[in-house]
Amino acid sequence: MSTEKTEKIKIARYLAIEKRPYLAAAILTMHIVKNNDCPTLGVSKKWVMYYNEDFIDTLEINQLAGIIIHEVSHLLREHCIRAEEFGIDEKTHDVSNVAMDCEINDDLIEEKILKEDGSFPFCTPVKYGFEDNMTWEYYYKMLFKTGQVQQCPCHGNGSGSDGIAKEWEDAEGNGIDKAEQDLAKKLTAIDIQKHVAQIGTVAGQWQRWADEYLSPPKINWRQQLAMSLKSSTIYVSGNTDYSYSRPSRRRIPKVVLPSMRSPQPKIGVVVDTSGSIDQGMLTVAVNELKAILATMSIPTVRVMSCDCEVQSDQVVSSLTTLELAGGGGTDMGVALHEFDKNRNKRPDIVVVFTDGYTPWPSEKPSFDTIVGLLSNGDEHCGVPEWAKVVKICDE
């Protein structure tokens, strides 16, 4: 009898892979362990799926395959990490489990992976009067807000969903370490992207999950602006000829080595003062630049305000003393050209703050250009390739 049930779970696992081939890496990485102390079926943080023999006996094989896909969804969506970040504890984990199941099951029912045949009471957003396709964190808040927390059933989920280790889990022994979990997630995300490229679609929210999982970590614009400016500065310093003006500390008798010190890079700033500029975002961006320049000990900067003409051109020691004028049409190329005109006064790097609705010179100026794009959109607004773009956005 017991062998039959072991076979049943194995067959269900293969059936799950057949239904969702792009989840195979994750489904096969999970350990499957019989544990009759587990009330139904649940996953641990260590990627062990425990099952109760009597429980799986009640399920039809397709339904069991659907539940395996449900369980692996908890792991791939990193519910236990999100639960910890959200502060889920012993008192709130049952409610969080209902919310997490809502996040998963609306997709699985729509795709007919799970069927409401009465064998198992699935939690879905519609049962609680919520809309589909939201995050579990949203459903969790809504369960409290609508006073439905008392009606949350306890299905015996494991720490792989709510992050709380259950007494029936083998916390020390069985399981997969983090590196293997990460590898399984990465392979699954790659398989999803391949499936999309070859066949066209994947079910539910998987494509978005894969794209987000594989995209590089988000760096906020403040870090990006500082990094762009500092890397350009290093490049400028590296290009500077050795200077004999200060002797090196590393002396060789009777020989004065050239110093590695290079002159302070000259920095220019262009502020787009055309009518369309969001003043709030501009103030935040200029203040950020001021803070970055202070950390780099840059004593003065040359600042131009420009709409379709250069309206002001000042050398300032602090960006807070700026006088900005303008309000007409837009052409940032005019200011860049002005910076490029006089060889002696030419900066090494120019930062342009603009919303991007401007023409640009076709040729790269003779200095590095960083465009601080004051825009919440995704577009780069035709900024040429020779400029580095940092999107300044509301956070």
Ligand SMILES: [Zn+2]
């Ligand atoms: Zn669940």
